[in-house]
Each structure stands twice: as structure tokens, then as C-alpha cells.
Amino acid sequence: MRPTVHDIAAEAEVSLATVDRVLNNRPGVRKVTRDKVERAIATLGYIRDVAAANLAKSRSYPLIFILPEGENAFMRGLEAEVQSARARSAVERTDITILSVPAFDASALAEALDEARRREPAGVAVVAVEAPEVVAAVGRLRADGIAVVTLVSDLTGSERDHFAGVDNIAAGRTAGSLMRRFLGGRDGPVAIVAGSMLVRDHRDRLEGFSAAMNDSVAKRHLLPVVEGHDDPSEVEKLVQDLLVSHADLAGIYSLGAGNRGLIAALEKAGRQAEICAIAHELTPYSRAALVSGTIDALLNQDAGHEVRSAIRVLKARADGLSMIEAQERIRIDIFLKDNLPVEPA
Amino acid sequence: MRPTVHDIAAEAEVSLATVDRVLNNRPGVRKVTRDKVERAIATLGYIRDVAAANLAKSRSYPLIFILPEGENAFMRGLEAEVQSARARSAVERTDITILSVPAFDASALAEALDEARRREPAGVAVVAVEAPEVVAAVGRLRADGIAVVTLVSDLTGSERDHFAGVDNIAAGRTAGSLMRRFLGGRDGPVAIVAGSMLVRDHRDRLEGFSAAMNDSVAKRHLLPVVEGHDDPSEVEKLVQDLLVSHADLAGIYSLGAGNRGLIAALEKAGRQAEICAIAHELTPYSRAALVSGTIDALLNQDAGHEVRSAIRVLKARADGLSMIEAQERIRIDIFLKDNLPVEPA
DNA sequence: GAATTTTTGATGTACGTAAATCAAAAATGC
DNA sequence: GCATTTTTGATTTACGTACATCAAAAATTC
Secondary structure, eight states, rough: OOOHHHHHHHTTTTTTTHHHHHHTTSOOOHHHHHHHHHHHHHHHHHOHHHHHHHHHOOOOEEEEEEEEOOHHHHHHHHHHHHHHHHHTTHHEEEEEEEEEOOOOOOOOOOHHHHHHHHHHOSEEEEEEOOOOOHHHHHHHHHHHHHHHEEEOOOTTTTSSSEOOOOOOOOHHHHHHHHHHHHHHTTOOOOEEEETTSSSSHHHHHHHHHHHHHHHHOOOOOOOOOOOOOHHHHHHHHHHHHHHOOOOOOOOOEEOSSSSHHHHHHHHHHOOTSSSEEEEEEEOHHHHHHHHHHSSSSSEEEHHHHHHHHHHHHHHHHHHHHOGGGGHHHHHOEEGGGGOOOOOOO | OOOOOHHHHHHTOOOOHHHHHHHOOOSSSHHHHHHHHHHHHHTEEEEEOOHHHHHHHHHOEEEEEEEEEESSSHHHHHHHHHHHHTTTTHHHHHEEEEEEETTTTTHHHHHHHHHHHTTTEEEEOOOOOOOHHHHHHHHHHTTOOEEEEESOOOOOOOOOOOSSSSOHHHHHHHHHHHHHHHTTTOSSSSEEEOOOOOSSHHHHHHHHHHHHHHHHSOOOOOOOOOOTTTOOHHHHHHHHHHHHHOOTTOOOEOOOHHHHHHHHHHHTOOOOSSEEEEEEEEHHHHHHHHHTTSSSSEEEOOHHHHHHHHHHHHHHHHHHOOOOOOOOOOOOEEEEEGGGGOOOO
């Protein structure tokens, strides 16, 4: 049987009240007594039963998630993960609210952050757009003692407590490495389609990809980046133009969303077999394209992991606890059609 | 505030005792009353507070993990994960014991399973070796009502409740796909180094790899499989011989352990750059070789995920509950040097 | 050594559920 | 309608911790 507070009291020959004072470092305990209790804790190997403690405290963590609106499949998947975290609220003692804001809209985001602040939550998780007013809004939250975690895309120069997302420079580098190896000795330029250079994750991926491609012994020609704003129809037009103007196109790296457009353009042109396409985020659309061979490789960040990590960090910060940095790092998944996870139900 | 049993009692206009009888389906409740209570549960959206329930029950789950001995780095990593699960015992109400057995030794494993049975645990997790006596021993455990989960390598024809590991046919296929693409138009045969054909995971990987390589338009010559028994020095000799007898060797697929031998042989021969090497499991050795370029890609199964999944399934089975199949599926991770996770502390 | 402050003990209640007991009420059989 | 069985209620204790209160004891000050 594992030791309880009663056992510590007996071992240290003090009362239960004193043990409680030491455990929850309340004042009014002499150093010698405190040491006696701490020794008893160490010898018995006591570990506080967090379930019982939480029950007794009946503490709860009101959290707010701010996510971009729109039909971006990855973001909708992210929202679904937040919803399923809501379903676990009972167990995890969280109380999660979702606020939706237009994508790539800094002032709307700043407003949403202020709205979140008014609701006085324990913490806020936000998919950031980089802009001074957003940084300022995050600063106001932090000044109020509200924990802030950036999700998916980080916010440079802000006082956020943590970034729950992947290392996007490394992700870009990975995409570049794969592109190089998949293309092998083939000639032809490589095109890059981004969503928007307003968000940090897209800028980072571009940086990593360019570095990896230029690293190559035989440097490959990279076409200028085009921005599709994560919108499928816009992306489709852009890719269509690229295909027309570059008959010798060897590869396309899509570092943002709107991959439905990329897939449609490639398939309509009948060039899906000859062009090596690497994209981000596993969605029903990108999965189908990977299976059919239109997309050659997908990089992915596990939205579920990110949401769970964000919640863990927000709770810890709300309690003034530290987090284990390494434990909260999100992996960059590589998917080929051969190692696809099972289809979600 | 979320509803409690008291709220249900009030809503259904019955006593607390009756609510308890319904919730824990104890006998002695008329159908009409039961329905009334269930309606109250539904309308209030009551969710049982598992923390409080476990506290009240003070239930614990004695579990036994049976792992192979030896210096196999992956297995030692697996053991470390089990140890860190032991550290969480308090929170998860588990009581975990580890039994070690010689690797690839069916009779020793069968004995260990019987020893586990004598200790009357709630569940057993075992890295299986395929043999009739092992199947029989698992059968005895199941007959005693003890839950059994195979870990990493499955056991054909056994009555195990679940397999906590990756789809190794898919893993082999993934390795084959990568090998094909990385080799591109290059000539030369590909060698395969296995641990032992006695374990299911190695057989499955071989099957998948062969299939993927033969799938290719230009079929590539595969050399006959050699077995290194997951032993670094044995593997080193085997690879050395392969390098000598095949000057045009294009690739090596190491589907088992003992990768230190593979790395040493390649580097001593100075052929690490020209030969495409794909191996399994991320260990300190294989990580270093991936970074230096000796190994081109690593497939990995997350030992931590496997252990946690095994524990979840064993607990659920011990309580007679079912599990969500899809949730317990373990992913096949692909690592290039670009997307390596941070070094563990 | 008396007065004051600090430290410690004893005790009770609470969190939400499980589980048991015994009495009371309701339903059933004949 | 009476005896019997089944169903329900009321109440209590327990799980391990948090937190509050009040009294008692010990240490400190002057």
C-alpha cells in the first residue's frame, strides 16, 4: 500500500495538520519540524495522490482557444481536437471555450484576445498572426496573470509562455531533403506555394526548405514563392499558371494549406506522375492524394498532440508550475502512402 | 457546476442508494425506476468523476511486463519506458513488475509466462517469440482470466487480447518504398539483414519490404536474407562479408537490431556514402549514424506509446471494458536527419 | 518569570463516488 | 388479505487530500 499523509504524520511523529502545512507550504512550521517531515516523506517515498488532491481542491481551469475560421481542413481538424478535449473536461477539470476569428486578420485576432481577457480564464491558446497589435494583446493577457500558449504558429517578440507546435524550420528542411532525394538526378525547377508570409510557420518552412535545397551539391533552381492564402481555388489558379509557364517543372512544395487546389491542378493537367509534390498536413483530401500518388510525401503535425500539450502547459502555468520542455516538443511526422495511419472513424 | 450523483437522485426523485445501484448496475432495481434514473442521467448530462470513483474504490492493477534481456538498445529503451510508467503508478493505480528473459528463447519465455501466472496479476504484457509452448502458456493465462497483450512482436494463433505494436508489414513496405526512391535509377543489389525469423515482427518486415521492392517497375535484385540475431558483432561480420562479396552493393535494409555492427562495418569499409542504409528503431547509436549520414533513414516505433497503450488496454480488459481499436494503433515513424526529435535528457 | 508570539495538535468538514447495512415500503403470490 | 419477496430509502463509512478553526504547548522577548 502506498503511503498517505497519515503515514507521514506517524513516521515524523507530528500531527496531520503539520504535515499538511509542510506539504502545501503554509506558514507556521519551524525549520527543524519541516525537516523532520521532509525526511519522513523521503524515507516513505510518499507521492501526493493528485486525483484526491484535485478532488479536495475542486479546482477547475477555464481555458480559451482562439482558432481561425474558414474551410482550412487542418484548422477544422484542430478544432475537432479541441472539441474532443472538451469532452474530457470532466476528467481533466478544464472548462474550454472556443473563439473563432477570420484567418490572417491581425486586428480581429487582437480583439479576440481582449475579449478572452475580459472572460478572465486561467489560460489562452492562440493560433497567432504576427503583428504588433497581437503582441500587445498577448502582453495584456500576461500582465493579468493569464497564461498564453501559441498554437501551430508562433508569435515573435511576444511574452507567450510557450509555443505548442513543430519546429517549422526543421519541417521545411525535411521537405527539402525529401525533395532532393526523390528528384535524384532529374532536372527542372521547383516551385513553392505558401499561404501567407504574415504567419510565422510559413516563413519558417520556407527558410528551412530553401536552405536544404541550396545545401545540395547540384543546386536546384527555386521559382519565386507564390501565396495562395490557404484558399483551395486561389492555390489551384496559381499552380495552374506554374504548370503552364514551366513545362519542365520537377517539383512543387506546398508549405501552407489549400492543398485541394494543388491536387486539382496537378490532376487536371495530368502531370501528377511526373511532378514530385510534397505538402503539409494530413487531411482527408491530402490523404487521398497521397494514396493515389498525386502527392509524394506529406509532412504532418499531430493536432491532437498539440492541443493536449497546450492544455498541459496552460494548466501547469496557471498553477505556477514549470513544464518539462522536452516532453512538450511536437514531432514532425513524415507520411508516405505506405505508413499512413488508419483512417479516423 | 457539473452534476453529481446527488443531482441525479433529486432529478429522478429517487434515493442516492438507488442511483448507485443503477450506476454500478447492482441488482434490485425495477425497470421503471432504472429508466427514470437513466433519463435523469441523460438530461443532466452526468459524467462519472473517475478520479473520485477510483479513489472510493481504491482499486489497483497489478501488471507484469516480460522483456528480453541483452544489450539490444531498443529493448533497453522499452524497459526504460516501462520504468517511467512505474513512476506513474501512483497516479494510474498500477503496480508494475518487470520480468527479464533471454532473447529468442521460447522455453524460457513460456516459463516466465507461467511464473507471471503464479503471481496472479490483472494483466501481462509480453514481447513474444513465436512457438507452440508460448502460445500454450498465453492460453493458460487467459484461462485464468488474466489479460494478455503482446508488445512489439505478436504471437500468431494465440489468444492474446491485443497487440501493442506497429503493422510490421507496412513498416517493411515503407522501408522498401524509401529504398526505391532513394536509389532512383542506380544499379546494384540490395541486402537484407534480419535478427531472427523466429519473431513475427522481423518476418513481417521482410514480407513488406520484398513486396515493395518487387512492386517496382524496374525490379531490383535482393540478396538472400542473413540473420544477425540482433547482436552487434554478429551483424558487423555479416555486413563486412556482404560488402566484400558485393562491390556494387546499392543498399542495405537492416530490419532488426544490432545496428552498431551495421554502422561499424559500413564506416570501416568507407562505403557509408555510396550505400543507402535504412534501419529500424531510434537509439543513441542509430541517431548518431543518421546525423553523420551513415544511415539514410530510420523507421521507428515509439516505445513510450506502446507501453502506455499496453497499460491502457490491460486495465480496460481487467475491468471487462472494451477498447477503441483505432486509438491504440501505433504509428510508424520515419526519421531523416532533418526531423529528428530532440535528444532525450 | 510573566507576557507575548510562534508553533503544533486535535478535530471537523468538504470533494464525489463506492459500498454496506438495516428498515421501510411496495409489489407479488396464493 | 395475509405472508412473502422484491424494491427502495436512509444512513454511515471509506478513499486521500485540502483547508479552516480553536485550543494547547512551546519558544521567544524583555
